Structure formats: structure tokens, C-alpha cells
Amino acid sequence: MNATSKPIVCRLFLCLASAVALPMLFAGEAGVADTTASPFARVRIVGLDEVQWTRGFWADRFDLCRTQMVPQMDALMSGTNYTQFYQNFRIAAGLDKGRYRGAQFNDGDFYKFLEAAAATLAVTNDARVVKKLDEVIDVIARAQRADGYLHTPVLVRQRNGDTNAAPFQDRNNFEMYNLGHLMTAACVHYRVTGRTNFLAVACKAADFLYATFHDAAPEVARSSVCPSHYMGVVELYRVTGNPRYLELARRFFALRDGIKDGGDDNQDRLPFAEQTEAEGHAVRANYLYAGAADLFMETGDTNLWQPLGPIWTNVVTKKMYITGGCGALYDGASPDGAKEQKTITRVHQAYGRNYQLPNTTAYSETCANIGNVLWNWRMFLATGEARFMDVVELALYNSVLSGGSLDGTNFFYTNPLRVTDPLPVELRWSRTRVPFVSSFCCPPNLLRTIAESAGYAYGKSNDAVWVNLYGGSTLATELPGGQKLTLAQETDYPWNGRVRITIKECGGGEFALNLRIPGWAGGASVRINNQPADSSPVSASYFKIRRVWHPGDVVDLDLPMPPRLMAANPLVEEDANQVAVQRGPVVYCLESPDLPHDLRLTDVVIPVNLHLTARYDRRLLGGVVVLEGQAFAQPAGDWTGKLYREFQPANLKPFKVRFIPYSVWANRGPSEMSVWLPLATVEN
Numbered sequence: 001m002n003a004t005s006k007p008i009v010c011r012l013f014l015c016l017a018s019a020v021a022l023p024m025l026f027a028g029e030a031g032v033a034d035t036t037a038s039p040f041a042r043v044r045i046v047g048l049d050e051v052q053w054t055r056g057f058w059a060d061r062f063d064l065c066r067t068q069m070v071p072q073m074d075a076l077m078s079g080t081n082y083t084q085f086y087q088n089f090r091i092a093a094g095l096d097k098g099r100y101r102g103a104q105f106n107d108g109d110f111y112k113f114l115e116a117a118a119a120t121l122a123v124t125n126d127a128r129v130v131k132k133l134d135e136v137i138d139v140i141a142r143a144q145r146a147d148g149y150l151h152t153p154v155l156v157r158q159r160n161g162d163t164n165a166a167p168f169q170d171r172n173n174f175e176m177y178n179l180g181h182l183m184t185a186a187c188v189h190y191r192v193t194g195r196t197n198f199l200a201v202a203c204k205a206a207d208f209l210y211a212t213f214h215d216a217a218p219e220v221a222r223s224s225v226c227p228s229h230y231m232g233v234v235e236l237y238r239v240t241g242n243p244r245y246l247e248l249a250r251r252f253f254a255l256r257d258g259i260k261d262g263g264d265d266n267q268d269r270l271p272f273a274e275q276t277e278a279e280g281h282a283v284r285a286n287y288l289y290a291g292a293a294d295l296f297m298e299t300g301d302t303n304l305w306q307p308l309g310p311i312w313t314n315v316v317t318k319k320m321y322i323t324g325g326c327g328a329l330y331d332g333a334s335p336d337g338a339k340e341q342k343t344i345t346r347v348h349q350a351y352g353r354n355y356q357l358p359n360t361t362a363y364s365e366t367c368a369n370i371g372n373v374l375w376n377w378r379m380f381l382a383t384g385e386a387r388f389m390d391v392v393e394l395a396l397y398n399s400v401l402s403g404g405s406l407d408g409t410n411f412f413y414t415n416p417l418r419v420t421d422p423l424p425v426e427l428r429w430s431r432t433r434v435p436f437v438s439s440f441c442c443p444p445n446l447l448r449t450i451a452e453s454a455g456y457a458y459g460k461s462n463d464a465v466w467v468n469l470y471g472g473s474t475l476a477t478e479l480p481g482g483q484k485l486t487l488a489q490e491t492d493y494p495w496n497g498r499v500r501i502t503i504k505e506c507g508g509g510e511f512a513l514n515l516r517i518p519g520w521a522g523g524a525s526v527r528i529n530n531q532p533a534d535s536s537p538v539s540a541s542y543f544k545i546r547r548v549w550h551p552g553d554v555v556d557l558d559l560p561m562p563p564r565l566m567a568a569n570p571l572v573e574e575d576a577n578q579v580a581v582q583r584g585p586v587v588y589c590l591e592s593p594d595l596p597h598d599l600r601l602t603d604v605v606i607p608v609n610l611h612l613t614a615r616y617d618r619r620l621l622g623g624v625v626v627l628e629g630q631a632f633a634q635p636a637g638d639w640t641g642k643l644y645r646e647f648q649p650a651n652l653k654p655f656k657v658r659f660i661p662y663s664v665w666a667n668r669g670p671s672e673m674s675v676w677l678p679l680a681t682v683e684n
């Protein structure tokens with residue numbers, strides 16, 4: 001599907017071959033979180049078929065995703081080397097024999113991969129991919145039970161004669177996670193291709209949930225683990241207009257509020273409206289918050305919106321890594337220090353206490369960081385506030401992209417901010433990227449995020465186009481007020497902050513160009529047709545340029561990007577007396593391949609007046625800006641067998657230090673790395 005062939009089957013009752021009626025399909029936009037008709041959204045998305053990366057940072061990553069990551073993921077998920085994804089559906093459909101293999105959430109991860117493949121079609125319109133997806137969707141439809149239930153771990157057992165296999169027997173079967181991703185993937189597939197085959201499967205599954213959750217038993221109500229289904233069912237409502245799906249989303253939230261024996265790990269210890277802090281499993285939390293924001297945009301329900309403000313503030317001011325990463329803990333207990341011990345429950349892969357942000361043992365799961373993007377994107381759509389896009393950008397450039405290797409073949413599950421050799425503690429997951437991990441949720445999540453990244457770049461409202469992310473791109477859209485608009489963006493961002501936007505085509509009316517001025521950007525300036533703008537941009541806001549535009553109008557935005565030394569709140573014990581380096585939206589790190597051979601990472605200290613120079617190195621790590629300056633070596637000495645010793649000042653030896661972007665570390669073999677580095681001790 002390309003820009004000239006958007007599906008226009010709006011407001012018709014369609015009867016599909018699968019006998020599932022899809023009432024009132026809306027044209028909408030070919031993307032995710034389509035707020036085109038959302039009454040409580042301030043900003044609408046632009047379609048994936050309306051925006052395209054053209055050159056530069058994101059164009060390179062999209063091309064890698066399209067040409068390498070999607071085909072390789074296809075091979076992995078179609079095959080049975082590591083585990084089974086597609087094969088589980090084939091067995092459930094009766095096309096093959098065998099048993100179920102893999103984690104209970106493999107179905108959902110397979111749907112994420114299908115979503116990524118479908119999203120690339122907005123650019124490529126590749127008939128082979130459309131056909132391949134049709135074949136896979138046909139198998140998925142065959143696997144689906146007549147009543148709409150679709151969860152291959154149970155379906156395979158049933159097909160193999162296990163009479164004890166039934167839906168919703170264990171909340172950790174991840175049925176809702178799987179079905180939620182089915183819905184989101186099907187919506188993207190429909191919007192991009194205009195084909196209704198996948199959507200019919202998703203609607204049938206949602207109809208099953210509608211029937212099942214009508215008078216749900218408490219145990220069934222507790223099944224909302226890793227809740228992608230809030231986002232999924234709201235998206236299904238947006239695309240079909242079927243009010244039952246909106247009712248279902250409301251019911252999901254009402255049911256979780258009725259849980260009496262919940263815990264923080266699944267954010268169901270307290271009713272949602274009473275929650276004020278981010279607790280528990282960080283993927284589950286961020287998906288819940290994203291789903292609440294989605295449902296708010298459709299209903300205006302303040303009980304959903306009100307908690308999101310304090311929770312967001314809690315995350316951003318007390319619980320988020322400088323990389324935009326979420327989830328400090330492998331394992332923990334919550335609520336910490338509860339008056340009654342019996343209310344304490346185990347949490348895992350979870351948000352920690354306020355200011356508890358360990359670096360070596362950081363969980364910072366790629367999925368949690370993507371969840372941070374999904375949540376903040378919806379907060380932005382609801383409000384139009386730049387602070388939310390700042391978090392989207394921070395996470396994307398740092399703790400999301402760090403999840404994949406530069407060649408797109410290896411993946412991190414967790415994204416630590418410090419790795420030393422030896423590690424001070426044994427950890428469950430690999431300290432290097434690997435092609436496969438038994439919990440394979442993150443890699444296909446990364447694929448769909450990159451495949452859909454252009455969708456975050458722009459937004460639109462009645463008489464305004466919003467420029468959210470900077471990157472070489474084109475946008476051809478129609479504003480809700482009817483104004484047609486084509487523009488081109490040229491920039492080397494994030495390697496420098498100079499951005500040029502050229503109006504290629506537009507109608508004769510007035511509209512606003514809203515430029516995001518990031519929170520880190522001091523001294524930003526704007527020129528319009530080479531004349532300074534009437535006012536100066538303010539960081540952490542949108543700079544609105546309202547006028548009658550003409551083809552050929554040029555806007556130049558300059559966002560100065562000096563390297564900055566960053567400090568953490570003194571309450572973050574793990575970062576005390578240390579600094580990190582950031583330039584623009586990119587967080588940097590020091591990695592051992594950039595150190596002199598006789599120097600260990602733990603020997604490096606940073607002078608308080610560190611002066612760094614930015615230099616683009618096109619041969620290094622796919623082409624990155626490195627930051628170079630003079631740091632000091634302060635040998636740590638022999639600590640063997642000692643926990644404490646008398647302080648021994650050491651002579652500082654200068655050496656040339658080179659920082660690289662955090663997201664590209666661990667692409668040069670085994671290494672040590674740290675984002676935070678100690679300041680040099682200086683004698684009076």
C-alpha cells in the first residue's frame with residue numbers, strides 16, 4: 001500500500017469470507033495509536049504511508065530493519081532451530097504434528113514480527129511480503145478455534161488430546177499478551193495493506209474475549225499479565241468503530257480494579273485510580289500506562305488520566321535511567337518497607353525504589369524501554385506537550401536502539417549501564433548481545449519499533465503539523481482542516497542539530513509548523529526564508545510558526561549540541577560523585593576498546609573541567625560522532641581479598657579519552673563499558 005492507494009472502506013458494513021462481520025471500518029491513518037477520531041486526543045498521527053525516512057540516521061536503521069532484520073527474523077521464527085513460533089501455529093492448525101515448544105508468550109512475539117513486516121509495506125509495497133503474510137495469516141486463522149480463542153500452547157495440547165487444556169488456567173500463560181499483540185498487528189496490517197484477513201482473526205478473538213469477560217470469574221480477571229491487550233483492543237475499536245471493543249477495554253480496567261489479592265509486580269495491588277508511583281514489572285507497568293492513555297483518549301475518563309501524571313513524574317524524576325531505560329531490578333520486593341509484612345510481594349524485572357538505579361545490575365529490558373516510548377507517545381498525542389516527546393526521543397536513541405547490534409542480528413534482553421570484567425555478581429542474562437534468548441520478547445519488539453519509527457516523526461492537528469523527531473524525511477499529508485501539505489526535512493541529526501524543512505506543496509491557507517525544541521536544547525534558533533524568527537524558541541516546548549506558507553518556503557532550525565557532563569540527583573547512590581556524557585539526545589559511554597591497552601575501565605577518572613570535542617568518524621561503528629578529550633588514569637591498585645582499605649591517593653596520568661554513543665557499545669567483541677564515570681579526586 002502506498003500513499004496513493006490508502007484503504008477507503010469507511011463506514012460500510014463488510015461481510016468477510018471468514019463470516020466475521022467487521023462493522024464500520026474507518027479509513028484512519030496507516031499506523032499505530034490512530035487518534036484520527038479520538039475525542040480526547042490533541043494530536044493525530046500521520047500514516048506510515050505518508051511519511052518516509054529519506055537519508056541519514058533513521059533511514060539507515062529502517063533500511064537495515066527492512067533488508068536484514070525482518071528477513072532474518074522470518075528465518076528464525078519460521079524455523080525450529082532455537083524454539084518454535086510459526087510451527088506452533090501450523091501444529092495448532094492441524095497442518096503438522098508435534099508438541100508445543102517455546103515460551104508461553106511466543107505467539108505474541110510472532111505477531112510483533114508480523115507487525116514489523118506489515119509496517120515495512122507502507123514504504124515498499126512488496127507483493128512478495130504481502131503474499132507471504134497472507135499465507136501465514138491463513139495458517140493463524142486455521143489455528144483459531146471456532147469461538148475465536150487463539151493461543152497455541154493450549155490449542156496444541158487440545159489437538160493432541162489433552163482434555164485438561166483450557167483457556168485462562170494460569171495467568172502466566174500470557175494469553176492476554178498474545179491476543180493484544182494479535183490485535184495491534186492486525187490493525188497495522190489492515191491499515192497498511194487494506195486487507196481484512198488478519199483483522200478478521202483479531203475481531204474474532206476480541207469477540208471471544210467480549211463473551212468470556214462478560215461475567216468473568218476473579219481468576220480469569222487476573223489474566224492481564226504483560227497487558228498489551230489494552231492498547232490492542234482500543235486500536236481494534238479505532239479501526240472497526242465497534243463500540244463493543246471500547247466496552248471491552250473499559251471492562252478490562254474495571255476487572256483489574258476488582259482484584260483483591262494482587263501485587264505490585266502486576267500493578268494490581270491497588271485500583272488503578274489510587275496508584276501514584278510506578279511499581280513492579282516495568283514492561284507490564286509501561287504497557288498498562290500506555291493502555292490507560294489510549295482508553296482515556298477515547299473516553300475522557302479522568303480515573304484513567306489522573307494517575308498517569310503522578311506516575312509519569314515518579315518515573316522521570318526518580319526511577320528512569322539517563323538512557324530512558326526502565327526497570328532497575330532483576331528481582332525485588334514491593335511495597336518496600338510496608339507496615340504489614342504480609343502485603344510485601346515479590347517483583348521481578350521491575351521498577352525499584354525511588355532513586356534506586358544500579359548500573360551493573362540494571363534490568364532496563366528493551367521491551368520496557370519500548371514500553372516507555374509507547375506510553376510517552378500516547379501522553380504526547382493526548383496533550384501535545386513536548387516533555388513526553390523528549391522521553392520518546394531519549395529512549396529511542398539510547399536504551400531502545402542499544403537492544404540490537406549494528407548488523408541487526410544480535411540482541412540484548414537487558415541494557416546495563418556498566419559492565420566490568422569480572423562482574424561483581426552472577427547475572428541471569430547475557431552481558432553480550434546474542435542471536436536468541438529463551439525470552440525472545442525484545443527482538444521482534446525492536447523490529448516493529450524501527451519499522452514504525454517514521455510514524456513518530458510527525459503529528460498533525462486541525463491547522464498544524466507537528467515535527468517531533470528530526471531526521472531526513474518527507475511528509476505528504478492532509479491536515480484535518482483540509483490543507484494538503486508536502487514537506488521535506490534534511491538533517492544529519494542526531495550528529496548535529498541543524499535541520500532544514502522545505503515546504504514542497506501546500507494549499508493557500510494558514511497553518512502552523514510546530515517544531516519540537518528538546519529539553520536539552522539551549523540557545524536554539526529558527527530562521528524562516530533566511531530571516532530570523534520573531535521570537536526565540538524555548539526548550540522543552542513546541543515552537544509554533546503560524547503563517548500562510550508557500551511552496552519553496554524554507555525553515556532552518558539550529559539546535560546547538562555541545563557535549564554536556566551530566567550529574568545524577570545525589571540520592572542516586574550508584575551515581576554519586578560520577579558524571580555521564582550526553583550530546584543532544586545521545587547518551588555516551590566509555591568502552592574498553594577505546595582505552596589504551598594498559599588501562600582498565602575502573603582506572604579512569606574524569607576531570608571536572610573535561611573538555612570534549614565532537615568528531616564524526618564515518619568508519620567507526622557505522623558512522624558515529626565520537627567525543628574526545630583528556631581524562632586521567634588513576635590505577636585502582638590491588639583490591640584482591642579486600643572490601644575496605646585505607647584510602648591511597650594515586651598519581652593522575654593524563655590520556656586521550658574517547659566516548660562513543662551508548663547504543664552502539666558491544667559491537668567490537670567482549671568489552672567493558674560504563675556510562676557513569678568517577679570524578680577525579682583533587683588535593684587542596
Ligand SMILES: [Zn+2]
Pocket residue numbers: 365366367368440441442443445
Ligand atoms: Zn522483552
